[in-house]
Amino acid sequence: MALPEGVAYREIDGEERLATQGAAVYGEPTSAEWRAWDVQRSKLGAMIDAGMDTGLAGGDGVLYLGAANGTTASHVADVARAVYAVEFASRPMGDLVAVAESRNTLFPLLKNAHHPETYAHVVETDLDAIVQDVATRGQAGVACANRQFLAADGRLLAAIKARSEDATADPGDVFDAALDELRTTYEILDTRRLAHHTDHLAVVARPR
């Protein structure tokens, strides 16, 4: 499976590591202009590293839901054309803004991903991908509500966190329920449990 353009394996500190080119953000190791993409910290990084077909080609338009302090969003912004980074918590927003200031393709939005109408006047249509990593209840609902931003052949790249839906239920049951809800709006292309991110299910889907 081809890596998105701009993402490559590079030898950094004597190790072959997933990497992108851009200003360093979180103290990650670098080599020449490449900076390591820490797949233990980044679920999208882990998805790419695991060989899942994310559909990202490089130069994509991306809506990133749950950008937090921009660890993963910064790598996406390194290879994308435009990344709309939605984050609702004010605390990590300071970090995210700093990441946005260090590159040209990241647009931070202090918004609630459950309410896309509050940012539909800013985020454009026909995007190539939604990257979703929101740790709140109703994650499948968030994905469905944001479908409107996605092109017909776009991709949803979501990490569903079982704990956020129901800390007591069996994660397998939580994932099944989430996938059922996603199927009302999306066609599921691939799912995987990720190393280093136990309790999460990685999902690749496209609009129905």
Added chain:
Amino acid sequence: MSEGTPARTGWFEGLERGDLDGARDAIETGSAESPADWPARAVETGFADTDEEYYAALREATIAAAGEAAAERERADDRQVIHAVRAMDDTERMANELAERVAEWAVSREAEAGTGIEYCHELVDREDENAEPADDRVAALAERVVDLDNEAAALETFVERTVRTVAPNLAALAGPTLAARLLALAGDLESLARTSSSTVQVLGAEDALFAHLRGSAPSPKHGVIYTHEYVRHTHPEERGSAARALAGKLTIAARIDHYAGDRRPDLARELDERIARIRARRDDADETHDTGGTHDDTEQRSDHGGDDGAA
């Protein structure tokens, strides 16, 4: 596509490029029923000459809007209460730690040296002409303890005053310090208002809660609300009920504070009655040992005995 449908207006429409205040306002308060090809629209309407120009303007506007809105939220009074209560805990902890060091050192200089923060006050007030260099250091350390202790008191005053304006009902029911701690655990008043009462009951007992959910421990009866007199001074057998009743009222209080904002003195009265009923159950049980039955018939309101001394 129909032109100028109000539900589909981009953030930039009606704005001059470079008007960051206007842009921030539009991004923060605007909305649209559905998205559109905003870059193309911006070029069409003359807001930008090219896509590149549009994205540059978007970048500048979103950075300003998100940065300022986040900073404003952080400055909000509930966030200030949280910083202050954490600082209060830090200063208290450090004062106690340093006071221990002072006591340990002081006793090597003077056999009948005292202990604790109190003793540090004493040391600071003392005038000693024959002080040796080591005594000076001990006295200086004691001074730091006194400073930290004073700052902890000042922070407590600040927390009390601020939390009463931020969350008057919660502060009235929980007491200002516990109210501040609950805010800190939830993150802010809005999050606390959205938290279920069963979660409020165990806020601060996350380790015990997750041990329970993993199946290796009983469910925790209370988290930080244990510090409330109504939980702590209720008989252990009834503490779970008291914690549940208290958490329920605190949750309602937080919701009123966030969504309505007016004072509801009835809440405190209702809580007092609930707790009195719960404690009365125990008083009944104490009187009729080992029967195990419920006795709703006796109306007993005397102060319960047991492990507490204070009212």
